[in-house]
Amino acid sequence: AQSVTQLDSHVSVSEGTPVLLRCNYSSSYSPSLFWYVQHPNKGLQLLLKYTSAATLVKGINGFEAEFKKSETSFHLTKPSAHMSDAAEYFCVVRLDSNYQLIWGAGTKLIIKP
């Protein structure tokens, strides 16, 4: 069965420092993977997606993620955090059999001034 695990429930970084949000997946197939962001009182927004093309995926707002099959990981990074990045981030795997999305539990990103 396909699943996704976000390794940290909370991550706290100072403004201007790098961000790393960790995600591991399990999948029988070559997975489709996504990162979504959820700001308070706003809808979920797609940050980036991996669909078996380039393993380094660039998304919006300076975020990127690298698909590493050998490590079954899809970690999200950003070189320099901004206060506006404070939000909940979800790693998601898509079931290719029926296109359902399986969501991680989320990582809350806290930005310290």
Next chain:
Amino acid sequence: DAGVTQSPTHLIKTRGQQVTLRCSPKSGHDTVSWYQQALGQGPQFIFQYYEEEERQRGNFPDRFSGHQFPNYSSELNVNALLLGDSALYLCASSLRLSSYEQYFGPGTRLTVT
């Protein structure tokens, strides 16, 4: 271009009551998915509608039912409400079942007392 809209924004119901939540998809989209997001958790897939039929269903009881109208808008109905049904209910739309990108509405916050 309006994105995904949901109504109402907030709702308070009593155990045993029934509730109907509504969703209008992004213009041009024909597929609607519903998710339940409990506090502190990632969204859980409820079901998906395409061409006015339920195409996929997650692990939710029959108390959860839905409908899609010819204009692609959708309703989620929950009967015999339980305290555990308190959650944020998210609607997402996409173009076709197989689309990689889902666009989310802001959600309806349901509180069951």
